[in-house]
Amino acid sequence: MKTINFEQLQEELYYEKLPNGLSVYILPKNGFNKTYATFTTKYGSIDNHFMPPDKDEFIKVPDGIAHFLEHKLFEKEDGDVFQQFSRQGASANAFTSFTRTAYLFSSTSNVEENLETLLDFVQTPYFTEQTVEKEKGIIAQEIRMYDDNPDWRLYYGIIENLYENHPVKIDIAGTVESISQITKDMLYECYKTFYHPGNMLLFIVGPVEPEKIIARVKNNQAKKSFQQQPEIIRKFPTEKSEAHEKKKVTAMNVNTPKCLFGIKALDPYQKGQEMLKKELSINVLLDMLLGKSSQNYETLYNEGLIDDTFSFDYTQEYGFGFAIIGGDTKAPDLLEKRIRDILLTAAENKIFSDRELERTVKKRIGFFLRALNSPEFIANQFTRYAFNDMNLFDVVPVLGTIKIEDIHQICDEFLNEDRFSAFQIVPKQAN
Template identity: 55%
Template sequence: MNKISYDQLKETLYSEKLANGLQVFLLPKPEMAKTFGIFSTDYGSIDQTFVPLGEKDFITVPDGIAHFLEHKLFEKEDRDVFQDFTKQGASANAFTSFTKTAYLFSATSNIKENVTTLLDFVQDPYFSEQSVEKEKGIIGQEIEMYNDQPDWRSFFGTIQSLYENHPVQVDIAGTVKSINEITKDDLYTCYNTFYHPSNMTFFLAGNFEPEKMMRLIKENQDAKQFEPVSELKRRFPEEPDRVAMKKNVIEMPVSVAKCMIGIKEQTDRSSDETFLKEELLTEMLLDYYFSKSGEYYQELYEADLIDNSFQFETNIERSFGFSVIGGNSTKPDELAERVKQMLHGLKEKKLTEREFTTMKRKKIGQFLRAMNSLEFISNQFIHYHLLGIDLFKVLPVIEELTVKEANDFMGNWVDEDRISVCQIVPEQG
């Protein structure tokens, strides 16, 4: 078992790659009453085209199958696994993103039992024709519900305006049509390919003894049989640098319009550190200019173009990246033009050393505060681990950023061909 101490953060991480390929990371925090565990696979909604385990040719599966799998794994032939966690005093959940599926629990007692339950239920799939058909109705209702939510429609409408071919443009849950095409065999094909231990990560943070916990996990895994696996092959379509459409207008029964401005990010993936720096700089620039204390936020608010719903986010992964800025607006066209002008104007701006020091201090403060949360540590560790980055080395990278790097990045960040607008507008009578 490997042991790494991060003196700056006063954390010690234990890790081991098990014989079956599973990566296990343990972060003991004896001062915490709670323990948080997450069992994650490097498999999300964008992984539609791949070579199945034991085969040679690529196949493409229906949209939404990763999310469908997440739902189905909790249901066994004789019970619902949520009840097992509840009996053991734990709160359990799961989520599917573009790039991963994760199963998690938090508890203050019965930690060994809950760890065992988490490992066992994820590694023991049960799919029947009848239960798959039943699930289609449940997920279909979920899809319809989200399609009625303006916030969700504006978020995915923005991504669809940015991406022409990449599967990130497809709703994580799929469509009612696509999920109706899913079969029990499809689920087993995807499960056997992507849920092999060598494609998975287990992370536990909280109140436990690392040596005993690692022994428990190893014994659990040694008792199970897994097929030998070769390298996973996935394929994504060619995606142009430009956006798919400059403007996407969606009519919905809303009283106030929504306007989102999307940036199709072009992150340098030549090295893990360069990738991380560009992700951090993107987040820092958006925060500096568009957060409630930001110069541009104040301009937009005083011009009555935005309200308190105004927000921004960045999502940068291996095969795609985007940032979204916007919210409710009574003048959506004016808001879109003003934000685009602001973004283009950054090319001519130069941050001073003092301004950049302020940005860095805020980012460091946000990071250190977040590190008090087991949920943040666990989820972010998994996120960065899949990108080949150590979460506990993010802080030194922030500290090492220079104003020159920030200005160089800002000067090339935004391009007109990589900006699009999505608006949710009131239905026309």
């Protein structure tokens, strides 16, 4: 087992890659009651077109299948796994994102038993026609719940505007129609392709002894046999660099209109440090332009165009990325225009002081330290970073390398009107 020491942060990370390909990370956190563990596969809603390991042609699977599979792994022949976790005093959960499916538990006792339960249930699929059918009703209700949630609709709305072909535009849960096509055989095919230990990462954070934990994990994995698996071949459609749609408006049963402004990433194909620096720099730029201490924020707030729901973020994965800016507003068209003007003016004039940059970097460092209080943040973000060949603990040093010139370059490349789009939700007219 290797150790990596992050002195300033006073953290020590343990790492080992097991013979079956599984990457295991352990971060001891003394003083905490809880241990939090995630077992994550690099497989999400965008991976809908791929070559299964035992076939020589590509297959396409229904929208929402990764999320469906996540639900179904909890059910076993002798009941559902939640029961076992509760007996062991743990709370378990899972989530599916565009690029990952994570299974997790947290517990303050029986940590090693819970860890084995986590590994075993994810590595023992059990799907039958009957249980697959039963799940369709439950997931249909999950989809309906999101259908009624305007913030969720807004978020997917802007992504659909930005992307024409890339599967990031597909709702993670799929549609009631698409999930109705899912069969147990399709689930097994996806499982075989994406749940090999070589495509997975186990992260454990909490008051644990790393040596004991790794021994338990190794022992558990040694009992199971996995065939060597070649690299997974996924297929993605080509995507233009401009935004697909410039604007869309949807009416919903709400009082207050909402507006999200989106910017499509240019050339989202970096990995490692290069990607980390790009992601952080864009967020620093947005913070300087629209953060609570900016003049723009104060003006928009004083004009009544934004309220405390206003937020912004840039996120990138290999193959896609976007910034989203916005929130509730009484005047969505005007807010959209103002954000556009702020961004284009910034791109044109590039008036940023070193003082402003320094303050924003400080702020981001503080936020990062605060996030490190959360075992959930550490495990989930570390995994996301690792799947992109980045290291979460590089955030502070990389923030320190951002220069005004980097910000200028981001302005030139990123703030381009062709890649802007807006999505609004407006109140339905009473009839």
